[in-house]
Amino acid sequence: MPENTDLIKTLNKTLATASDFYINLKVAHWNVEDINFASVHAKFDEIWETTGTTVDVIAELIRQLEGQVRGTSLDITANTELQPYNSDLSSSQDNIDAILEDAKVLQTSLKTSYLAAVDVQEYVVNNSLLNEATIRFWCP
Numbered sequence: 001m002p003e004n005t006d007l008i009k010t011l012n013k014t015l016a017t018a019s020d021f022y023i024n025l026k027v028a029h030w031n032v033e034d035i036n037f038a039s040v041h042a043k044f045d046e047i048w049e050t051t052g053t054t055v056d057v058i059a060e061l062i063r064q065l066e067g068q069v070r071g072t073s074l075d076i077t078a079n080t081e082l083q084p085y086n087s088d089l090s091s092s093q094d095n096i097d098a099i100l101e102d103a104k105v106l107q108t109s110l111k112t113s114y115l116a117a118v119d120v121q122e123y124v125v126n127n128s129l130l131n132e133a134t135i136r137f138w139c140p
Contacts, residue, residue, distance in 0.1 A: 004065050004067070005067075006116070007065060007116050007117060008062055008065055008067030008068075010112060010113050010116045011058055011061060011062050011065070011067070011113050011116075011117070012062060012067070012069070012070040012075070012079060013079050013081065013109065013113075014058055014109040014110060014112070014113040015055065015058045015059055015062065015069065015070065015071055015079075016070070016071075016075060016076045016078070016079035016080045016081075017079075017080050017081045017082055017105065017106055017109045018051060018054055018055045018058060018106055018109070018110075019055050019071060019076045019080075020076050020080040020082045020085075020102075021051055021082060021102050021103070021105075021106045022048060022051045022052060022055055023076075023085075024082065024085040024098075024099065024102055025044050025047055025048040025051060025099060026044075026048055027085055027087050028044050028085075028089070028095040028096075028098065028099050029041055029044035029045055029048060031087065031089060031090050031095065032044070032090065032091075032092050032095055033090045033091075034090070034091050034092050035092075036092035036093075037092070040092040040095070040096065044095075044099070047099075054110075055071075058113070059071060061117070081105050081106075081108075081109055082102050082105055082106075083101075083102075085098065085102070086098060
């Protein structure tokens with residue numbers, strides 16, 4: 001059994017939240033349909049790609065800590081900190097507002113994981129992408 005079980009649980013919760021955000025971004029990307037379509041569609045795709053990297057980094061950090069990655073759809077649903085996304089939204093502004101609300105929750109989750117990782121095992125954080133540069137991206 002890994003010695004950092006509390007940190008691994010925290011990271012798995014953040015993984016679920018980031019994975020859910022990743023899915024929600026793509027849903028917003030697909031459903032935008034107004035005059036701002038092109039720019040909003042492209043921006044959601046850009047953020048989606050960055051989020052995918054973040055999800056991967058969190059999962060790899062869990063493995064570095066010898067934890068089991070909990071990343072199935074059932075794990076995501078059970079552990080996400082996000083509210084269910086309204087896939088009926090179609091206007092750019094409605095989708096932007098919903099994604100911004102989700103991003104705030106993800107920011108908090110990333111900060112919590114970052115601080116827990118620093119407290120428990122600083123070298124792991126310093127040798128991963130879950131570091132201050134990543135936090136600054138999500139938490140300007």
